[in-house]
Amino acid sequence: MSSHDAGSAPHAGGWSAPRSPRWTPLELVAMVLGFILFWPVGLAILGWKIWQRRTGYQGDLRSFADERIDQMKSMFPMGCGARRGEAADWARKGWGFGESGFGRGSTGNSAFDDWKSAELARLEEERRKLHDAEREFSDYLAHLRQARDKDEFDRFVRERDAAKARGESGWRPFPDADR
Secondary structure, eight states: OOTTOTTEEEOTTSOEEEOOOOOOHHHHHHHHHHHHHOHHHHHHHHHHHHHHHHHTOOSOHHHHHHHHHHHHHHTSOSBTTBOTTOOOOHHHHTOSSSSSTTTSSOOSOHHHHHHHHHHHHHHHHHHHHHHHHHHHHHHHHHHHHHHHHHHHHHHHHHHHHHHHHTTOSSOOSOGGGGO
């Protein structure tokens, strides 16, 4: 690799360091408002910029926040803001009790480890079935909403056409209220 790569800048000693990303207007405004409204927010943004310079992270504050939000969403199962179809695999992520979590490590007892693996596989299959049922129900509800909307629209068209046939100007919400 040369010292003139896109993510690095040349230095006198022949080594390269990450190029410092420039401040964006959003970052400047956020930092200034952060210091004005609540100083720890401004300090956090300034600390983030220093971290960004040291690590060579090329994204801006907004993309960094979006990445962290997506990362947090992926840590939780359906609900808690997670996108549909993106349920967390608790066993792989190591959430659970004890140092090793539910799915990590070996206890040293092969019978227990085999049982634990079988139970985790069974639970994962149940989670998948629940997810599939939720998706099917969601599709069913969408179909019902679409059918209801079509019925309501057809009723509107019939009532409007009937009003025009009676010589009225069009559909009115309460035709008898004017009399």
